[in-house]
Amino acid sequence: xxxxxxxxxxxxxxxxxxxxxxxxxxxxxxxxxxxxxxxxxxxxxxxxxxxxxxxxxxxxxxxxxxxxxxxxxxxxxxxxxxxxxxxxxxxxxxxxxxxxxxxxxxxxxxxxxxxxxxxxxxxxxxxxxxxxxxxxxxxxxxxxxxxxxxxxxxxxxxxxxxxxxxxxxxxxxxxxxxxxxxxxxxxxxxxxxxxxxxxxxxxxxxxxxxxxxxxxxxxxxxxxxx
Ligand SMILES: [Mg+2]
Numbered sequence: 006x007x008x009x010x011x012x013x014x015x016x017x018x019x020x021x022x023x024x025x026x027x028x029x030x031x032x033x034x035x036x037x038x039x040x041x042x043x044x045x046x047x048x049x050x051x052x053x054x055x056x057x058x059x060x061x062x063x064x065x066x067x068x069x070x071x072x073x074x075x076x077x078x079x080x081x082x083x084x085x086x087x088x089x090x091x092x093x094x095x096x097x098x099x100x101x102x103x104x105x106x107x108x109x110x111x112x113x114x115x116x117x118x119x120x121x122x123x124x125x126x127x128x129x130x131x132x133x134x135x136x137x138x139x140x141x142x143x144x145x146x147x148x149x150x151x152x153x154x155x156x157x158x159x160x161x162x163x164x165x166x167x168x169x170x171x172x173x174x175x176x177x178x179x180x181x182x183x184x185x186x187x188x189x190x191x192x193x194x195x196x197x198x199x200x201x202x203x204x205x206x207x208x209x210x211x212x213x214x215x216x217x218x219x220x221x222x223x224x225x226x227x228x229x230x231x
């Protein structure tokens with residue numbers, strides 16, 4: 006069995022800034038301060054670290070309780086922001102997932118810095134949520150490598166057997182996706198549909214780089230998955 010672990014933002018979809026807008030809304034709604042400092046990076050990071058840094062840079066103590074408050078309001082605002090901003094599914098994603106799904110040797114799963122509820126809201130909006138058998142999410146995780154370790158544990162409990170990390174493919178749009186693949190000994194596929202350049206992604210030495218997923222069948226064949 007080969008497992009494709011898909012990242013969400015910048016890889017499967019682009020939310021048109023909905024996630025960021027919902028987080029900024031939550032900061033103002035919960036703590037009564039305007040969003041001022043657009044200095045916190047989002048791409049490739051977990052919701053926990055984004056929330057922590059966002060609170061800190063705005064002078065709010067990033068306690069577990071404050072992070073939870075911020076996240077609760079973020080999640081309740083997220084559906085509205087998705088509807089307002091539209092967003093898009095990345096080119097070639099649907100045919101690639103369907104090709105993979107049709108192979109008895111491949112399972113589609115998620116590996117994301119989103120908490121599970123946020124991932125579900127985003128992917129349900131694009132009608133993609135049901136395509137994935139299981140996932141590693143950021144709930145209870147601080148770093149992406151922790152999410153990857155969690156994803157591997159979930160895969161093992163899903164299949165009720167030990168999973169060879171070399172049969173896992175982590176697909177993502179940031180250097181953090183490649184690094185978290187390495188943290189569990191998985192293969193890494195970098196995709197150029199996010200904000201990082203091809204050069205930045207190649208510098209992390211992924212097993213494969215693709216500009217996007219428009220050549221679904223060719224790609225899966227090249228990776229010896231079909
Ligand atoms: Mg991403």
